[in-house]
Amino acid sequence: MVETKGELKQPSLHHPSSDFSEEIANEPGGEDITKCIQCGMCTASCLVAKYTDRYRPRRLIQKILLGKREEVLNSELPWLCMTCRLCEERCQEGVSLPEIFGAVRKIAAREGKIPNVFKSTASLVLKDGWMLKDTYTDFIEDDRDDLGLDTDLNWDDDFVKKIKKKYFKEDKTR
Ligand code: SF4
Numbered sequence: 001m002v003e004t005k006g007e008l009k010q011p012s013l014h015h016p017s018s019d020f021s022e023e024i025a026n027e028p029g030g031e032d033i034t035k036c037i038q039c040g041m042c043t044a045s046c047l048v049a050k051y052t053d054r055y056r057p058r059r060l061i062q063k064i065l066l067g068k069r070e071e072v073l074n075s076e077l078p079w080l081c082m083t084c085r086l087c088e089e090r091c092q093e094g095v096s097l098p099e100i101f102g103a104v105r106k107i108a109a110r111e112g113k114i115p116n117v118f119k120s121t122a123s124l125v126l127k128d129g130w131m132l133k134d135t136y137t138d139f140i141e142d143d144r145d146d147l148g149l150d151t152d153l154n155w156d157d158d159f160v161k162k163i164k165k166k167y168f169k170e171d172k173t174r
Pocket residue numbers: 035036037038039040041042043058061087090091092093094095097
């Protein structure tokens with residue numbers, strides 16, 4: 001309570017809210033969104049933000065709080081968080097940004113708003129079992145040979161097919 005000329009008043013608290021921030025708060029991982037006081041420590045800590053001016057976690061949280069639903073869900077920015085959790089360690093309000101951005105991605109994915117680059121990466125993993133199969137060249141094979149490493153990486157196509165069959169409805173590689 002704050003005392004003003006003899007009267008006790010409720011302090012002015014930060015209560016950012018919007019339909020979108022409530023939606024995020026109701027999604028597992030998004031519960032802490034309204035604790036954010038927009039101090040900017042997350043952006044100052046963020047490794048991705050050091051590489052690109054476009055990625056500013058504080059600003060992304062602000063957009064959620066302001067209810068800019070379509071802008072956030074159609075953006076590739078929530079997908080750039082690499083979940084290093086540096087921001088989370090330093091946030092004085094206990095806001096877990098990677099969890100919040102995970103909640104944003106879940107909603108975006110449910111609405112079919114996955115950026116193409118991530119869709120193609122996921123397709124590669126579903127097809128080959130890992131992301132970098134096409135980058136395994138003769139040069140790398142020679143390098144491994146020079147280092148005395150096994151050059152046969154033993155792709156287990158049957159295992160990939162088994163996983164796809166178990167967890168995904170369609171298996172287009174069969
Ligand atoms: S460090 Fe925490 S409180 Fe500060 S802007 Fe980032 S999420 Fe919000």
